[in-house]
Amino acid sequence: MNTLSALLVRDIRLAMRVGGGAVIGVLFFLIVVTLIPFAIGPDLGLLARIGPAILWLGALLASLLALDRLIAADYEDGSLDLLLMARMPIEIVVAVKAFAHWLTTGLPLVVATPVLGLLLNLDPQATAAVALTLLVGTPALTFIGLIGAALAVALRRGGLLLAVLVLPLTIPVLIFGVAAANAAITGPMSFGAPFSILCALTLMSLVIGPVAAGAALRQGME
Amino acid sequence: MRLLATDLACIRGGREVFAGLSFTISAGQALVVLGPNGVGKSSLLRLLAGLVRRTGGNVILEGGDPELSVPEQAHYLGHQDSLKPALTVRENLNFWVQMLGAHAPSADSPSIDQALTTVGLGSIIDLPAGYLSAGQRRRLSIARLVTIKRPIWLLDEPTTALDTGSQAMLAQLMGEHLKDGGVLLAAAHGPIGLEAPAELRLGSTTQHTPGNGHL
Numbered sequence: 001m002n003t004l005s006a007l008l009v010r011d012i013r014l015a016m017r018v019g020g021g022a023v024i025g026v027l028f029f030l031i032v033v034t035l036i037p038f039a040i041g042p043d044l045g046l047l048a049r050i051g052p053a054i055l056w057l058g059a060l061l062a063s064l065l066a067l068d069r070l071i072a073a074d075y076e077d078g079s080l081d082l083l084l085m086a087r088m089p090i091e092i093v094v095a096v097k098a099f100a101h102w103l104t105t106g107l108p109l110v111v112a113t114p115v116l117g118l119l120l121n122l123d124p125q126a127t128a129a130v131a132l133t134l135l136v137g138t139p140a141l142t143f144i145g146l147i148g149a150a151l152a153v154a155l156r157r158g159g160l161l162l163a164v165l166v167l168p169l170t171i172p173v174l175i176f177g178v179a180a181a182n183a184a185i186t187g188p189m190s191f192g193a194p195f196s197i198l199c200a201l202t203l204m205s206l207v208i209g210p211v212a213a214g215a216a217l218r219q220g221m222e
Numbered sequence: 223m224r225l226l227a228t229d230l231a232c233i234r235g236g237r238e239v240f241a242g243l244s245f246t247i248s249a250g251q252a253l254v255v256l257g258p259n260g261v262g263k264s265s266l267l268r269l270l271a272g273l274v275r276r277t278g279g280n281v282i283l284e285g286g287d288p289e290l291s292v293p294e295q296a297h298y299l300g301h302q303d304s305l306k307p308a309l310t311v312r313e314n315l316n317f318w319v320q321m322l323g324a325h326a327p328s329a330d331s332p333s334i335d336q337a338l339t340t341v342g343l344g345s346i347i348d349l350p351a352g353y354l355s356a357g358q359r360r361r362l363s364i365a366r367l368v369t370i371k372r373p374i375w376l377l378d379e380p381t382t383a384l385d386t387g388s389q390a391m392l393a394q395l396m397g398e399h400l401k402d403g404g405v406l407l408a409a410a411h412g413p414i415g416l417e418a419p420a421e422l423r424l425g426s427t428t429q430h431t432p433g434n435g436h437l
Contacts, residue, residue, distance in 0.1 A: 006320035010309070017308040078302025081273050085293045086321050221275050 003088055004096050011100035022108045029062040029109050033116045044121045051120035052130045052181035056174055058116070059109045059134055060141060060167075066105045067145040068152070068162055070097060071217075075153045084217070091214035098146040098209065106138035122185075129184035129191070133198060137177040140202040143209030144169045150213035154220025173201050223249040223285035223373060225292075225405045231278030232265050239265045241278065245422055249285070252396070252406040252416050257424035263409035264301075266424070267376045270407065271298040283405075286373060296374035297367045301382070303359045307352025311343055314351050315365055323370045337369040338362075341391065356383040361391075368395060375399055377408040381415070389415055 015022060036054050037047055071094070074080040083093050110131055117127030148166035152158055179194035224246060231241040239262035247253050255263045268274040270281060272293030281292050305314050315334050338344050341361040346354075351362065360383050367375060375396070381389050393415025396406060408414055 003321055006317055010306075010313075010317045013313070014306055014308055076302075077306070078300055078304040079306070081268075081271070081298060081300060081302070082304050082318065082322060084273060085271060085296065085298060087290065087294050088321075221273055 003086070004092070007093065007096045008100050011097055012104055015100070015104035022104050025062045025066055025105045026108045026112045028065055029058045029112060030116065032058040032061055034119060037119060048121045048123075048126070049186075051117070051122045051126065052133075052185065053178050054120060055113060055116060055130050055134070056137075056178050056181070059113075059138060060170060060174060062109055063106055063138060063141045064145065064163055064166060066101070067142075067149050067166065068159060070101050070146065070149040071153045071213075072149065072158055080153070080217070084221075089214065090217055091210045094146060094150065094213045094217070095143075095206075095210035098142050098213075101146075102139050102142040106142050109138060110135045126181070126185040130181045133177045133181045133195065136195070136202055137173050137198055140173045140198075140205040141170055143202075143205040144173070146209045147212045147216065150216040150220075154216045156220075173198065173205075176201060223283065223403060223405065225374060225407075226282045226284060227270070227279065228281075229279040230266070230269065230276065230281070232262065232269050232274060233277045234265060234274065240424060243279070243424075247405045247407065247420075249403040249405060250400045252400060252408065252419040253422055254414065254416065254419045255407065255409045255422045255424060256411075261424045263424060264378050267298065267378050267407065267409055268300070270374075271296055271376050273298070283374065292374070295372050296376055297370070297372045299363055299367065299375070299377045299380055301378060303363050305351045305354075305359055305362060308350060310348050310350055311338065311354070311362055312347045314362060315369065318366050319369050322366070322372075332369060334369060337365040340368060340395070341365045342388065357385055357388060360384055361388055364392060364395065367399075373404050375404060375406045375408075377406070377414075379409055379411070381410070381412075 033054055040046060071080065074083065084090055086093065113131040113134055114127050117130065122130070145162070145166045147169075148162045151165060152162045155161070176194045176198040179189070180191060180198055183189040183194055184191045226246050228244045230243040232239040243266070245253060255266060257263055265274055269276055270292065272291065283292050283295055286292075286295050304318070309317070312334060315338065319334060332340065335344070335347065338347055341364050343358060343361055343365065346358075351359065354362065364380075380392060384392060396414075396416060400406060408416075
């Protein structure tokens with residue numbers, strides 16, 4: 001337990017100090033969401049209708065932004081070597097790293113959502129629905145991204161490969177996240193069904209992500 | 223305690239680096255791996271550390287903890303320092319002690335501040351590691367070996383970037399580790415300050431010359 005909290009604290013501290021993850025991600029989210037009303041024009045009805053989708057897309061792209069460094073930073077300075085030699089399975093190590101990553105990049109996006117909801121003419125209830133789906137859905141984005149981050153390190157490729165690998169896998173999360181938010185706002189579907197599936201997707205990714213990432217890192221040992 | 227390696231083979235990038243490599247290191251003994259660049263010294267150390275896949279052979283630590291693998295009982299000092307520039311000297315060392323250390327720290331292992339004083343970083347404990355020189359970064363990595371007790375030391379060219387004073391400090395630490403019954407394997411191009419270590423020469427003809435020191 002001590003070991004895990006040490007890793008969690010270290011990763012959070014790094015994210016805070018290195019002119020960080022959290023602020024940049026939220027700024028990027030803000031810019032993406034702000035650009036869209038400019039592109040579409042001042043049609044308030046349309047904005048309110050596609051608001052949840054825009055927020056979800058923005059969050060998806062913003063969470064992708066920092067994933068590149070999730071494991072690559074430790075690989076480049078040799079820390080990954082030592083993490084592999086710890087008396088702790090690498091699956092748990094990467095799971096803790098992904099959790100720290102979500103706390104510093106995913107959670108700020110959820111917190112920023114109400115502010116951005118104003119820009120998109122969403123009423124408070126709709127904003128709350130989107131924020132709730134993001135709170136449940138962003139861990140799935142991080143843990144699916146974890147697989148891509150580990151593969152990018154194992155294959156010695158960075159950057160764009162990660163986006164190409166990860167984005168297709170996030171489609172189900174995007175579909176059910178937006179569906180749940182829309183159901184809460186406009187109906188007629190019930191909120192429960194898509195939201196439950198979104199929860200299930202997140203739980204699945206929490207299990208599959210670390211195991212797959214661990215396998216990728218072991219496979220990549222050369 | 224005895225580190226037994228039998229018939230080790232390593233293939234990297236489709237090329238055979240070495241094969242049929244066997245050696246034994248007893249407690250308190252050091253083995254220096256010699257050979258020209260690219261002959262597989264670093265690969266051998268990384269293989270023992272569990273960081274490169276072993277394509278053949280076996281590594282056993284006789285008398286070690288039966289519940290732990292060999293890499294879990296080894297320290298690896300590679301070319302990279304595993305330090306985060308944004309964390310202070312103490313935070314860096316403290317993290318690795320918590321991450322790599324035993325669940326119940328033994329009473330005789332030095333505290334973090336003691337270890338940092340030993341390697342000559344006692345006065346800059348709260349400086350971010352990003353401001354350290356190459357030699358200071360190396361010394362901070364060496365502090366890790368001292369603070370966490372692990373019986374096997376795998377050192378890849380440990381004297382790189384160290385000044386003469388620090389090299390003497392390292393030699394003394396290696397001597398103490400061997401005196402405590404540890405096992406040491408180092409890749410080097412020149413003397414690293416050990417008294418008559420055994421030598422393993424990698425190259426076209428692999429031969430094992432036992433030294434006449436404290437075997």
